[in-house]
Amino acid sequence: MAKELEAAGMPVAYVTTLDGLARSVGAPRIVRGKAITNVAGDPNLRPSDEKALRKEIVNKALKALTTPVKKSTAFD
Amino acid sequence: MSTIRVVHYLNQFFSGIGAEEHAGLGPAKKLGVVGPGIALQQALGEGAQIVATVYCGDNYANEQANAIDAILALVSEERPDILIAGPAFASGRYGLACGELCVRAQDRLGIVAVTGMHPDNPGVDLYRTKVHIARTRESAAGMSDAMKVMAQLALKLYARVPLGTPQEERYIPTGRRVHFVAEQSAALRAVDMLVKKMSGQPYATEWPVPSYSQVEPAPPVQDLAHAKIALVTTGGVVPRGNPDRLESAYASKWLKYPIGELNDLKPSDWQSIHGGFDTTNVNEDPNRMAPLDALRELEREGAFQDLADELYTTTGNTAAIPTARRFAQEMLQELRANDVQGVILTSA
Numbered sequence: 001m002a003k004e005l006e007a008a009g010m011p012v013a014y015v016t017t018l019d020g021l022a023r024s025v026g027a028p029r030i031v032r033g034k035a036i037t038n039v040a041g042d043p044n045l046r047p048s049d050e051k052a053l054r055k056e057i058v059n060k061a062l063k064a065l066t067t068p069v070k071k072s073t074a075f076d
Numbered sequence: 077m078s079t080i081r082v083v084h085y086l087n088q089f090f091s092g093i094g095a096e097e098h099a100g101l102g103p104a105k106k107l108g109v110v111g112p113g114i115a116l117q118q119a120l121g122e123g124a125q126i127v128a129t130v131y132c133g134d135n136y137a138n139e140q141a142n143a144i145d146a147i148l149a150l151v152s153e154e155r156p157d158i159l160i161a162g163p164a165f166a167s168g169r170y171g172l173a174c175g176e177l178c179v180r181a182q183d184r185l186g187i188v189a190v191t192g193m194h195p196d197n198p199g200v201d202l203y204r205t206k207v208h209i210a211r212t213r214e215s216a217a218g219m220s221d222a223m224k225v226m227a228q229l230a231l232k233l234y235a236r237v238p239l240g241t242p243q244e245e246r247y248i249p250t251g252r253r254v255h256f257v258a259e260q261s262a263a264l265r266a267v268d269m270l271v272k273k274m275s276g277q278p279y280a281t282e283w284p285v286p287s288y289s290q291v292e293p294a295p296p297v298q299d300l301a302h303a304k305i306a307l308v309t310t311g312g313v314v315p316r317g318n319p320d321r322l323e324s325a326y327a328s329k330w331l332k333y334p335i336g337e338l339n340d341l342k343p344s345d346w347q348s349i350h351g352g353f354d355t356t357n358v359n360e361d362p363n364r365m366a367p368l369d370a371l372r373e374l375e376r377e378g379a380f381q382d383l384a385d386e387l388y389t390t391t392g393n394t395a396a397i398p399t400a401r402r403f404a405q406e407m408l409q410e411l412r413a414n415d416v417q418g419v420i421l422t423s424a
Contacts, residue, residue, distance in 0.1 A: 001310065002421055004404035007291035010411060012308075015422040024285065028293035036424045038357040039311070041364030054363065054370040058420065062379055065297045065305070065418040071290070 002027040013061035013075075015039055023072050029064040030074045031057060080124035080234060083151045084113045085161040085177055087170045090216075091131035099169075101133030102140075103147045115220045116160060119227035128154045137173035144176050151177075152185055158230045159185075163192030163222040164199060166214040171199025178207040190230040192222045193248070200248055208233065209248045243280070303417040306384035308407065310392030310423040311358065311365035312350030313341070324351030327391040330403045332410070336385030340369035352393035353424045365422060384416050392423050 002014040006028045016022050017033040033039030040054050064075040088098040092111050109117050110129040117126050130150045137143045151159055159181040161174035171193045178189035192210035193200050200209060210225040212218050225246045232239055242249040258265065265282070272279035297303045314322050320331050335341075341362035348358040348365055358365045366387060375383050388407055392400075411419065 001308075001400045001404040001407075003291045004401045005408060005411075005419060005421075006294045008405075008408050009294045010408060010416070010419060011294040011296055012419040012421050015420060017424065025288045026290045028291065033422070035357075036353050037355070038364040039422055039424060040367040040370070041357070041361060043357050043360065043364075051369065054367050055373060058367050058370040058374060059379070061420045062300060062305075062374070065420075066300050068296050069293045071293070 002029075011065050013064040015057060015061055019074055023074060026072050028069050028072055029067070030072065031060045031064055032074060032076060033057065080120075080158060080231075081154065081156045082116075082120060082124050082126045082158045082160060082230070083154050083156040084109065084116060084126050084129045085147070085151070085159065085174065086110060086112070086129060086131040087137070087164075087167075087173065088131065088133040090162075091129065093131070093133075099133040099135035101131075102136050103130065103132040103143065103150055105130045105150045105153075112216075112219055112223065115223040116227060119220075119224045120231065121227075124158065124227075124231065127156065132173065134167070134169035134173060138169045144173065144180060147173075147177055148180050148184065151181060156185075157187055158234055159187055159189040160226050160230055161189065161191040163210065163212045163219070163226065164197055165192075165212055165216060165218065165222075166194040166197050168198045171197035172202065175199040175203030175207060175209070179203060182207065188230055188233045190226050190233065192226045195248060204248045205251045208239075208250065211242075211246050211248050297418040300380050300418075301378060302381045304382040304384055304415055305371070305380050306386075306388060306411055306414070306416040306419050307335075307366055307368065307371060308388040308419050308421045309366045310390055310395070310421070312348045312355075312391040312393070313346060313358070313362055313366045313387070313389050314349055316345055316347045318347070318349050322349055322389070323391055324349050325391065325393040327393070327395060327399070327403075330388060330390035330407060332386040332388050334385060335368060335383075335387045338368060339372045341366055350391050350393055350424065352391075367420075367422065371420070384411075384414055386410075386414075 002012040005012045013029050014027045015031045015033050017036045019030050019032045022030045034042050040057050060075050088101045106129050109126045132147050164171035164174045174191040178191050181189040190208050192212045194214045208229050212222040239245050269279045346362040348355040363369045371383050
């Protein structure tokens, strides 16, 4: 889906824990998530820390959306 | 033993009629070999003879509703034992015509049919499971080689000689699984492969990773502070109770739910029905899959102007690529209609 949207001109920040897979299939903008069962969170953290982590991940996604890329790129 | 009768199919270019301006040419036939058919006849040897060459313009073959049947009728008149089409190399329209013609020759005439294409030909994806396709180079520079491979494949199939592997016989893998007992255990083979890899020797994988087409990335969002962003997830996030019965695997649809009035996704109201991972953590806090709370905060802080009023959701578990592409195309219409300039897509 990320590739199809990108190919049509819609930038997509693809947040996934399977970033290696995303890269091998050629998704253009990849943001590494925390874990498969909680891609944008971490139940082991205190709520305030978890929220900070989630904001950090979303911020990376926003940065990915504003960054020109030529090929599959991971944003860390 | 009587001579095996072969019909050869070509497009307007290889039959010598002309280039693109003749692509609208309808189906026609000449007795004997034409053009590259000479090389094919050589490759077939004395036991098989090209009795006729059928040809058609690439546009006609792809645009006219009954074109392939008309071509097949010309083939059928010759009562052939074998049809060899092309090779089409990387030419898309030619490849599609060759593939469809071969399938119908097999199905309706009950004869052996073989074609040849470069792996990137769009005809490969459509027909490789249905017809044997010799693996060719991209252009006619690979003609004589392609003719040899197609001739060998056709003669073996006709004689009902079991084919070797796609590597040995140089055809594009058909997707059929053939069971055999290996001489060495998997552990020995794996270590052997690893040693070869580490010492820089050539080695062949037993299970190639599929290769995926590359896409041209979209240009970035120019002015994030004034942009509208949409949240899309393949994590199976739905209102609690899954009122629209989104599938937990092999999703047949995507859904959208209003989130314009929400600051976060509450576990009392939302859940994930994804069947491919343990959803406990997401069901405890659905923002862990669809990070609405963080997006709202960043929206308020002015990181971007606006979050789209709907959450777009489906289940990515065991999704087929064509289905995922369709979902994306359908979502795209809505995203554009809502002036969305960028997407955050989350998945497991």
